[in-house]
Amino acid sequence: MSIVANRLSRIKPSPTIAVTNKAKELKAAGRDIIGLGAGEPDFDTPDFIKDAACKAIAAGETKYTAVDGTPALKDAIIAKFKRDNDLEYTRDQITVGTGGKQVLYNALMASVNPGDEVLIPAPYWVSYPDMVLLAEGTPVMIECSPENNFKLTAEALEAAITPKTKWLIFNSPSNPTGGAYTRAELKELTDVLVKNPHVYIMTDDMYEHLVYDGFEFSTPAQVEPSLYDRTLTCNGVSKSYAMTGWRIGYAGGPKELIKAMSKIQSQSTSNPSSISQAAALAALEGDQSFLAERNEVFKERRNMVVELLNAAEGLECLMPEGAFYVYPSCAGLIGKKTPDGKVIESDEDFVTYLLESEGVACVQGAAFGLSPYFRISYATSTENLTEACARIQRACAVLS
Numbered sequence: 001m002s003i004v005a006n007r008l009s010r011i012k013p014s015p016t017i018a019v020t021n022k023a024k025e026l027k028a029a030g031r032d033i034i035g036l037g038a039g040e041p042d043f044d045t046p047d048f049i050k051d052a053a054c055k056a057i058a059a060g061e062t063k064y065t066a067v068d069g070t071p072a073l074k075d076a077i078i079a080k081f082k083r084d085n086d087l088e089y090t091r092d093q094i095t096v097g098t099g100g101k102q103v104l105y106n107a108l109m110a111s112v113n114p115g116d117e118v119l120i121p122a123p124y125w126v127s128y129p130d131m132v133l134l135a136e137g138t139p140v141m142i143e144c145s146p147e148n149n150f151k152l153t154a155e156a157l158e159a160a161i162t163p164k165t166k167w168l169i170f171n172s173p174s175n176p177t178g179g180a181y182t183r184a185e186l187k188e189l190t191d192v193l194v195k196n197p198h199v200y201i202m203t204d205d206m207y208e209h210l211v212y213d214g215f216e217f218s219t220p221a222q223v224e225p226s227l228y229d230r231t232l233t234c235n236g237v238s239k240s241y242a243m244t245g246w247r248i249g250y251a252g253g254p255k256e257l258i259k260a261m262s263k264i265q266s267q268s269t270s271n272p273s274s275i276s277q278a279a280a281l282a283a284l285e286g287d288q289s290f291l292a293e294r295n296e297v298f299k300e301r302r303n304m305v306v307e308l309l310n311a312a313e314g315l316e317c318l319m320p321e322g323a324f325y326v327y328p329s330c331a332g333l334i335g336k337k338t339p340d341g342k343v344i345e346s347d348e349d350f351v352t353y354l355l356e357s358e359g360v361a362c363v364q365g366a367a368f369g370l371s372p373y374f375r376i377s378y379a380t381s382t383e384n385l386t387e388a389c390a391r392i393q394r395a396c397a398v399l400s
């Protein structure tokens with residue numbers, strides 16, 4: 001009998017983390033690698049946030065806290081939801097976890113019964129389907145086409161809903177495409193959800209602040225207040241505040257669900273790090289002006305990367321509204337041969353070829369449920385990106 005539980009056979013290790021680790025290993029072994037795999041800002045955590053963490057340590061905030069977040073952090077989250085999203089919550093509607101990932105995981109474990117269907121627009125962030133599978137639910141992917149900038153349409157959503165649908169997982173700006181829904185686009189989706197009162201909405205707003213060219217972010221419960229009671233609005237400090245390693249995510253939603261999520265957390269990790277909670281509090285309450293400054297840099301990089309990728313033979317890349325990802329198509333390269341005679345049969349083959357031939361690490365579209373594409377994270381220096389794009393262009397040019 002295997003020591004590993006049967007349920008593990010349903011899932012795979014996170015592919016984004018696998019690519020990131022592989023790039024790090026190759027670099028440590030002396031290879032010249034440019035990692036565009038990790039969805040992680042290259043900027044450092046701002047000093048005022050680090051200072052708050054140091055102060056918390058000095059003040060002895062080093063003990064257990066309430067399982068699902070300190071009252072002070074919950075109040076800062078309540079203020080954030082009010083300020084940015086016109087959403088009103090009370091403390092018993094807020095939960096704080098060890099990263100956005102734990103919050104989503106808790107929510108699915110706390111709500112999905114065997115056989116419940118969870119709608120996931122594809123391409124999707126790699127961990128949604130596997131989390132649903134661990135919770136014994138059935139992930140139902142809805143393919144979203146590049147013609148609609150990889151965004152879910154009202155028709156496709158309507159067609160996918162069945163009596164068994166429990167959740168729609170919604171993510172804007174999107175990981176991996178960077179596409180973001182305008183208020184009008186979102187309203188079309190919420191109109192469908194209004195007509196289907198048995199469906200709950202889990203919105204992953206992790207990239208909320210990473211939008212460009214004056215794009216205005218909105219979230220489902222804000223666009224359609226009648227959905228408030230069946231929406232879990234998830235967010236975190238990782239991406240916007242360059243705090244990936246601190247591991248703080250949070251959500252606001254129905255009391256009953258928040259309580260159930262806290263029950264799971266009380267039996268697994270207990271509270272997220274007390275120091276990180278103090279840092280997240282400072283992030284949410286502090287001066288937010290650095291966000292706009294950093295966004296200017298991300299926007300420049302996005303523009304440059306999209307232009308250079310479109311100049312590569314066989315690649316096509318849309319201009320996304322947000323996040324720090326682009327999701328180019330490599331359809332024009334499928335069937336071509338590498339200089340050493342291997343045929344590129346899939347996006348997976350293409351990213352393997354890029355890594356082996358030019359030392360550029362990206363994540364294959366298959367991991368996000370839509371091929372033949374690949375994801376590039378442009379959250380790295382302009383020099384790195386310029387060099388990486390030159391290498392990608394070179395790799396594409398020598399295919400025959």
Ligand code: GLU
Nearest residue numbers: 014016017037038039175
């Ligand atoms: N969310 C980031 C990514 O997509 C970090 C890695 C992960 O948790 O997937 O790259």
